[in-house]
Amino acid sequence: MKFARLGDPGKEQPAVQHGGPEGDGKWYSLAGVTSDIDGTFLETGGVEQAREALAAGTLPEITGAGALRLGAPLARPGAVVGIGLNYAGHAAESGAAIPDVPVVFLKPANTVAGPFDDAPIPPLSRKYDWEVELAVVIGRRASYLGSVDEAADAIAGYVLANDLSERDYQLPGAAGQWVKGKSLPASTPLGPWFVPAADLDASALRLRTWVNGEPRQDSSTADLIFDVPEIVHHLSQFMVLEAGDVILTGTPEGVALSGRFPYLRDGDVLELEAEGLGRQRQVLRQAAGS
Incomplete structure (x- = not known):
């Protein structure tokens, strides 16, 4: 999997994409899973939740994702x-x-x-x-x-x-x-x-x-x-x-x-x-x- 944050500075939305041979080049919204890709997401099993949702096909595709800015893929780290x-x-x-x-x-x-x-x-x-x-x-x-x-x-x-x-x-x-x-x-x-x-x-x-x-x-x-x-x-x-x-x-x-x-x-x-x-x-x- 690949995780990214798409959008203007300060307004990025969390997204995920299939990796490897399964990759389809589409970004899917994680808005229903997490508000951001940050320490809380990582520490509370967010990666596996996203993996399960992606495999189940329950995540909506982000339309026009290719036109959106790619921000840093992690929200501002503590250190x-x-x-x-x-x-x-x-x-x-x-x-x-x-x-x-x-x-x-x-x-x-x-x-x-x-x-x-x-x-x-x-x-x-x-x-x-x-x-x-x-x-x-x-x-x-x-x-x-x-x-x-x-x-x-x-x-x-x-x-x-x-x-x-x-x-x-x-x-x-x-x-x-x-x-x-x-x-x-x-x-x-x-x-x-x-x-x-x-x-x-x-x-x-x-x-x-x-x-x-x-x-x-x-x-x-x-x-x-x-x-x-x-x-x-x-x-x-x-x-x-x-x-x-x-x-x-x-x-x-x-x-x-x-x-x-x-x-x-x-x-x-x-x-x-x-x-x-x-x-x-x-x-x-x-x-x-x-």
């Missing part, structure tokens, strides 16, 4: 947690050592945007960068998990993410300012859809990025330094993860920080893709300063 330097190639191109434990940072939830929304470049930005990532969605409260198997059971599913990053804000000084470089408006496009964990093996998904049609990143989640269950288990030792929270698992090599490519500019077209999780497209627009 967006990022993992840095989680691919050896990206660590090398960043001039950093491969970490012994996951590098963790937080992004404000208000950075979440739709997968096809325009992406604003901050007014003072000089080094705005892209990062294609597999994002993990938590399905239940997780704290001090006892094993990676228990961590795997806490995963509701997966979504494609872009962790747009301003490197001048992120990396200056001895301590760095990761949160500053990762907190900019609309800097976390999610989607186009959410796929339940039962419907997707996320251990070896191909991730790709293009800028103005030219390839940039091309890797696989098989190359993660810390895999998804390890990340969830690790985070649960330091914070409470709640249903609907999103974890960005890191980006592979091929970003502008490498020095091999120019940073993003006004008018650039950025496209990202994750196997099984769809494709994003953002047009970069220079934001006006106040």
Whole structure:
């Protein structure tokens, strides 16, 4: 199955679509099942309720769905947690050592945007960068998990993410300012859809990025330094993860920080893709300063 939220910002309606060979390309309304795709929906068995209703043919088709905006497939999460330097190639191109434990940072939830929304470049930005990532969605409260198997059971599913990053804000000084470089408006496009964990093996998904049609990143989640269950288990030792929270698992090599490519500019077209999780497209627009 694929879950999405269709409509204008703030007015999205929850929807579901058959996945795999059963897919018919139609979106069906979940209005009779849930008011939104959020933590409550995930924690209270909403995915299985939707699966049963879809199989029974009781959900109405959303007419004209193709003309509707695709918003982020999850309502505003309580937390967006990022993992840095989680691919050896990206660590090398960043001039950093491969970490012994996951590098963790937080992004404000208000950075979440739709997968096809325009992406604003901050007014003072000089080094705005892209990062294609597999994002993990938590399905239940997780704290001090006892094993990676228990961590795997806490995963509701997966979504494609872009962790747009301003490197001048992120990396200056001895301590760095990761949160500053990762907190900019609309800097976390999610989607186009959410796929339940039962419907997707996320251990070896191909991730790709293009800028103005030219390839940039091309890797696989098989190359993660810390895999998804390890990340969830690790985070649960330091914070409470709640249903609907999103974890960005890191980006592979091929970003502008490498020095091999120019940073993003006004008018650039950025496209990202994750196997099984769809494709994003953002047009970069220079934001006006106040």
